Amino acid sequence: MSSAETPPAGALDEGDRLDDVVTQRSIVVCCGSGGVGKTTVAAVVALEGARRGRKTVVVTIDPARRLADALGLAGLTDTPSPIEGDWPGELWATMLDTRSTFDALVGKYAATPEQAERILANPFYRNIAGALSGTQEYMAMEKLYELHEETDFDLVVVDTPPTRHALDFLDAPRRLSRFLEHRLFRMLMAPGRGIVRAVNVAAQAFLRTVSKVVGGEVVDDAIAFFQAFEGMEEGFRQRAARVNELLAAPETAFVLVASPRRDTVAEAHFFVDRLGEAGIAVQGLVVNRVHPSFGAGLGEAAAERARTLDGTELGGLYRNLADYRTVSARELAHLGGLADAVAPAPVVWVPFLSTDVHDIAGMGGLAPHLFSR
């Protein structure tokens, strides 16, 4: 290791790494705000699982193209495919397809094949996967549940969508239930169910408003959807409850991915709090894109020398050292609080890398930062 690759001097204690997460758990959820390297971390964690002899699958969401190629995901597929490699376990990969995951769920809970068909053909239903907020997040968790319960993988690693509201999956099952059981739909369907006239009036006023705004055809589709969906809400709700139970179970580990900037650290704190409210503890923190400090000296001392030597080559060299030591110290200051917030979970550092990670060898190169050997 060159000095550029060691963690910043004076860094937080180099405690345990993420070994337990890949050897002891059966589910790993990688979460964090957009642009921090979640997808790559998920792939590295899965690879390590395979290296430790486990049958592992990684569910990625919208990976960069070259990583997708490396994982054999060039053609869009939502069934896991194996990746050949020299490891004792197995490594499989799949890309989340929100729509087909939802379709499968409908197929599972429909009372008859005809009911499923009616729903799948409905234009309003076809919009749900793409338009209802939180659906993608929820389907990522649904896929995780399905792979865990219905296949023989030892370890399921899942990436979370790169939205700012990446933790929406915690609310999504509830939101979807609320959506499917919406009081207004009860009202919409009221005429056929003999509810008092006052309710009908309210429902019709609502319908008129919506029709005025979006057009009558759209409203007809929505009504047809809710009629077709009748009776399936309970199955969906129970399933959602089981998914949430699994997320909070001890066999599941949440790994938080962050970068050491003020805004992403603030977002990471928010994640820790939200997960905590859901009864979920973070089991590991991966900090990406950490600047090296090049020794233990102070940035200010180097900056002072740079000022004295301004205009000379040595002045430039000191300015450069001062730049990195200053930013490194600031990063550490931000991360100290975050490490405390996730304690006793292990914290691992990944330095600024010289290239993007887009193949198995590159993922293997990251492993020493995350796992002990």
Added chain:
Amino acid sequence: MAGKGGVGKTTVSAALAHAAALSGLSILVVEVEGRSGLPAMFGQGELSYDEVVLSPGGGPAGAADVRARTLTADAALLEYLRDHGLSRLSRRLVSSGALDVVATAAPGIKDILLLGKVKQLERAGAADLIVLDAPAAGHAIAFLQAARSLLDTVSVGPINAQARDVLELLEDHRRCQVVLVTIPEETPVNEAVETAFSLEDRVGVGLGPIVVNGVVGELPGLDVDPGVAAERAGVTLRPGEPEALAAAASFRRGRMALQAEQIGRLEAQLPLPQLRLPFLFTTDIGPPDLDVLAQALLAGIDALAGLPL
């Protein structure tokens, strides 16, 4: 402003707002995702649906105010219904979560409510320049495409009219341009190129210069051995210092070589003028940093002024 997560889209929005204000243009920054890092860069607290002044104008150079606000689809819908004489129903529509239903019935409706509001602000002359900090990456394309998709789904009524107005704004290159933000790294450059072509082909929106954020600057002496540099400066280095200086210089040279490669690739693949912003060695962008970035933007814009856009 559009770009992949983590490239500094909000930072560049703040810098552009500051630069425009320094040039005397009144500015309104519009934020649509909640929990923005924008106000902190101006040393202020959270944004709200009501406008706030992030940095007051004035001074000898006659700078203008930088104002900012958050837009949410729920609030925009309430306002829209109120303006259309439907206030009695509007509150219940929103509080019961019915907007989710309507939005599912006609996808893109939330985006149209937001963009419609932006269009209304533009028409009302809310500021000389409105900077919209758009949703990240792929979401930006869907967001800007909403107008066209909605016209297919909803063929009559006020939403249709709204979508037409928004499309007219997006396609009018004198009123509206998309500024893409990227950083000189492989994946962000790839995504910027893809997003640029998608936006032009699928949305028909005009593209401004692309902002390359986080460009590490040149320094003297980076390729000189610290021992030699010390000798030339007549200075003695302390133990350990030559190694630290050499390692740090080598690290920066490595980053600079990579970024030169990526900037070259971006130039080759995307025929858009580039505005380059320096990498700032800080984790917390504050007002002094915005000054540096705004000056870099203004210098870059001056340099481009001679080029045909």
